[in-house]
Structure formats: C-alpha cells, structure tokens
Amino acid sequence: MSIPVRIYSDRTSRAFVDQVEALSGQRLLACYQCGNCSAGCPMADHMEILPHQIVRLAQLGLRETLCGSRAIWACVSCMTCNGRCPKGVRIAEVIEAVREIVLRSNRRDDQLEVSALPAEIIAALPPIALISGLRKLTS
C-alpha cells in the first residue's frame, strides 16, 4: 500500500494529533518505527495498515486514512504490542483513541449492528462476547 504524504503543519491535522495524544495519553513521537508491535500482532493478518503504520499515520495527523481504516476495528486490545514496545508506547491506547474519535463524532459510525444478527446467532453467543463487542464497536 502506498500513501502519499505531504509534510506540512495545518490546523486540522495538528488538532487530530493533539486529540489522539490526549485520548491515548501517549506521546506519538516517542515511536521510532521499529515495527516490534506489528511483528507480534495476532491481528496483523486482518489489517490493511499495521500497528506501527497506524502510529506513523497518527504522528502525521492523517485523520481520514486512519479513521476510514479496517485495521482500527480489527484490533481487540490484546495489548501484546504495549508489552513489547521498547519505547513504552501504548499502541493499543493509540488505536482506541482513533476508534473513539470515530465513535464520538456526530456520524456515530457504529461497526456492529446486533439487531441485524439472526436470533439464533445471538442466542449462541455468550453475554461476554456481545457486551465486549458492543463496548468496543459502537458509540
């Protein structure tokens, strides 16, 4: 995948960087792109942007690319990345921050419609699956 990047400081991208840093509690520029997070990520196969690339895109303030990605919803916060980051960056928190930005926007872009699932599928799912899915994927 190639993403054209122009390095510049405009208000919108800066605001997005600030928002991600505030919601995640992380300093994005601490990341030096070693890729350890992506190497150990059990969800990497299901992501079109890998965890270290998510952090890079967040550093650059590329809101549209990040908020429109599938990868942020594939992450289930297993926190393997957090434990292995040599710089102590909590990547799972960064990804949660991007999800929160999407879910808190006035579009309320929910990623799960439980009422659309057939009754027998819902009945087969334990409450722990439904509640955690709703917590992470809906506003």
Added chain:
Amino acid sequence: MRLSYFPGCTLKNHAANFDDSTIAACTRLGLEVKELDRWNCCGTVHGLAADDLIHRMAPITNLIRAKEAGADAFMTGCAMCYSTLKRANLHVRQDLKALSVLNDFLSLEQTDYRGDLDVLHLLEVLRDRIGFERLAAQVERPLSGLRVACYYGCLLVRPREAAIDDSEQPRVMEDLVAALGATPVQFPVKTECCGAYQVVADPGIIAERTHRIISSAARNGADLVAVSCPLCAHNLDHRQVDARRLDPDLAPLPVFYFTQLMALALGCTEEVLRLEHHRTDPRASLAARGLL
C-alpha cells in the same frame, strides 16, 4: 479469609461449567467463597481512553458491594472480569480525583469506595494464599497421564500492572495442573489472543485464531486445553467447528476451565463439571486416562 466471589454474567448461563466447578473445588479446599449479593456486569472491557471514567462505575459498584459484605478481598475466576475490576481498582487508587468524582456519582450508595479492597484472580488465591503444595496434598484423584496445554490468552497476563504472572512466560496454570497430577504441555501461543469479541463482528477471524491455537496445542501433544476465560472457551471450543472448515484435518481438542480439572482431581462429583456446556466432546480425553 473471606472472599467475595464475583462469577460474572457468562458464568450464569453459557459457562455454568466454570461457575459450578469453581464453587465445588473451592469448597473442597476449605476456601470460604461467598457469591457477592446484587452484583452487576463489570462491563467486560477496560476502556482505554484517558478520559474514560463512566465505565469505571460498574466495576466500582461491585467493589462497594463486596466492601458492604465485609469481604477481605474480591475474587473472580473470569479473566475478563478480573482485568476490568483490577484495572478500575488501580485507576481509582492512582487517581484520587477520579475516585472522588465516582463517589459523587454513586452518592445513592451507602458506602464510599476508597480503593481499599484487593481484586484477586482465583489462580492468585490458589498460588499465593493456599499454595500448590497444600493443594496437591488434597488431590484425591490425580490426573495422571493427562496432558494439559494451559492457555492464558490476554487479560491474565497483560497489561503488566494487572497481570497475575509474567506476560511472556507465565507458569501459574502449569504449576496448578502439575499439582493436580497432570502433565503440563508447553506450546508457543499460550498468550496469543483468540480474537475475543470479533466472534460477533467477524467470525472468520476467530476460525483462523482458533485453528492456530488448537493446532499448536495438539502438535505439542495436548489432550486438552485449559482456560480461565469464558470468551476464550467459546472461541476455542464452540468455534472449533469453524476452524475445522478451514482445515478438515484439525482433530477435535476439548477445552476445560482450570476449575473443572481441580474439581475432578479433588474428587467432586461429575455433575459439577457440567459437561453438557461443552461443544467439542470433553469425555473421550478424560475417559482415555481413566478419569471418567
């Protein structure tokens, strides 16, 4: 020690095999385990956003209930409940302003919470308060010959500040099953995520994850997989059929809660194992070792 036992939502339905075996095994061990009155869902996940406070209310309400019950500690067996409660507790212990806001919001409660109760996982209680040697002495039916792959998943071992053991090489469950007379089997994906709630949104991910975890345990000679999380159990046991669609050669491998293995070894009746809650046949592996 008076422990307030928090079963969590799923143990009252899909994972009744976890609930019943926990109570039976703990009773055999002489642990005073009393189910918390009026408990509520913990929320299942710890919100990671720095400004998230509202999702701490559900876990803290449970801790207030335990305090009112006069408990010495709060105990659960569910890995997700444990992590959610433990982390909410850590949060309010480290952030007194958050604690004060929460107590204000919970002003209808008779009791303020002060961060004064410890949240423990049952495995910690067994290791640190009872001890595996003492536990081994109480084994009536050793699980001899049974090869157990201990699967930790995520939340028992991550994040580090809420982990019950080493994040990369935990051993508490292996030590437990060894005390029960079984043979722990090492396999490289014991702390690798099962895909969790993606079973609701994208079950294809679970098929791939379950295939990886179950096939790795089988390749390393396991008769069964032991878990501590009802969501892991659902994905690894009930969704094994989906993994088998990816790979018809994937042999069935049963999944047990560690408490079921305890109940079995401590001489509890077969009824408390609630084997009807399993999807992958749990009987053959036990019967083959003369345990049923």
